[in-house]
Amino acid sequence: MFGEAPRAAPWFRATLVVAGAPSAMLLLLAAIGELAPRHAAAALIVTLASGAAVARIWLGSLGRLARQIRAASGGDGMPDLSVAPLLPSVQDVADGVTRLARSLAERGALVERLRRADAAIIEALPDPLLVLAADRSALRANRAAREMLGTREGTDPRAGAATPPDAAALLRHPALAEALDQALSSGAPAVADLVLPVPVMRDVAVQVIPMDPPLADGGRVIVLLSDRTRERAVERMRADFVANASHELRTPLASLIGFIETLRGPAADDPAAQQRFLQIMAEQSDRMRRLIDDLLGLSRIELTEHQTPSGRADVAAVARAEADAMAPILAGRKAKLVLEVVDCAAEPADADQLAQVIRNLLDNAIRHGRDRGSIRLAVAPGAAPDGRAGVVLSVADDGAGIPRDHIPRLTERFYRVDKGRSRSAGGTGLGLAIVKHIVNRHRGTLTIESEEGVGTTFRVWLPGG
Ligand SMILES: Nc1ncnc2c1ncn2[C@@H]1O[C@H](COP(=O)(O)OP(=O)(O)OP(=O)(O)O)[C@@H](O)[C@H]1O
Ligand SMILES: [Mg+2]
The missing domain is CATH 1.10.287.130 (Signal transduction histidine kinase, dimerisation/phosphotransfer (DHp) domain)
Structure with a gap:
């Protein structure tokens, strides 16, 4: 009825505590003859039996209470003290313990929720963040840091505990090591500007924030990295x-x-x-x-550039008109223009801007192509590499071509392969920058293919059909 029986020694001691004094009194009364031995023996048996019963109920209740409290403090849930009746005073203690356990469990759940929220916020921060231990080794890295510094094979990137392979190299950077020294010795945040050479050259601004007291996982320092490569x-x-x-x-x-x-x-x-x-x-x-x-x-x-145009442009008509307008310049270079134009339209598109694209590309083909050269202007419906329907416009010449190294930089403002030659030909070096921005505004693509001694082809894809 009261669970496990209490062990002999405490049970015996408790019986003595409850029944000891009245038993001793009975024995004394019998000894001095105030009580008949028969009556004294009967009273002694009743006193000891009731003392033993009270001791057993008392110890049983306390033992059960103790076991339930132990179980609850070990994280096995709330103590369940409702199954068997307890002594009234022990029941009060049990009720108090139940309330205390409930409030501790609620606090525990709250702390866990806050810890998870902290981890989720750190994980979702757009800037890379590392948490360092007192020995300056990386304890944790958020997603942005793992993306920046690489993720080690076999670690779970969602856990937030994977320390990226390049973190150690980063932490050895002299400027960062100095900022760590300063932050740890002064207890105040420190900053450093780093240039990371691998895997690609990056400008990184670092903030080192010491944590006192340390974080729950032993983190002593937070290192916040901001990639400033684009801004620079x-x-x-x-x-x-x-x-x-x-x-x-x-x-x-x-x-x-x-x-x-x-x-x-x-x-x-x-x-x-x-x-x-x-x-x-x-x-x-x-x-x-x-x-x-x-x-x-x-x-x-x-x-x-961020607003897409709203109209529709008959690219074929624009190409024919621009080709006609080029006649005097073509004649000046004794060049020939071959038109291969299929009716099609770009949409959304700005016809004036597309005319500017064709004019700049034709002008380049004539001026940077060869004397008496042949230029081909083609317009036809065509799909983008990702399958979207649209229009492909291309201008090809049979000039000297462009060395491969220069091609990625041609659309930069003022970039000219041969500065002197282009300038004497009247070029400002802005033509292809204008082309690129117009194509971007149309959400199109520009590709340049060139082979030295054979010629160059500029190809523009625009959405439409
Ligand atoms: N069809 C081409 N063949 C060879 N080189 C070319 C061709 N088109 C462009 N280039 C090279 O690219 C450079 C940049 O061209 P871009 O049109 O931006 O400037 P530009 O023609 O020099 O001046 P402008 O601002 O008057 O157009 C040119 O200076 C030239 O060196
Ligand atoms: Mg030009």
């Missing part, structure tokens, strides 16, 4: 752009200033030289005007 590249591009644009404008401007000086001085009385110089000045001013027009055009296209 954009900063460099912007600086290069300003330098290039100023340089491109300064050259014709210097020449104009020089000729103005000459016209005012040495050539003041030489009408023939004046005419010659004015001719050059007109060319240089025209070059500056073209450059400024292209720069403004490019910045306009860049501003709208």
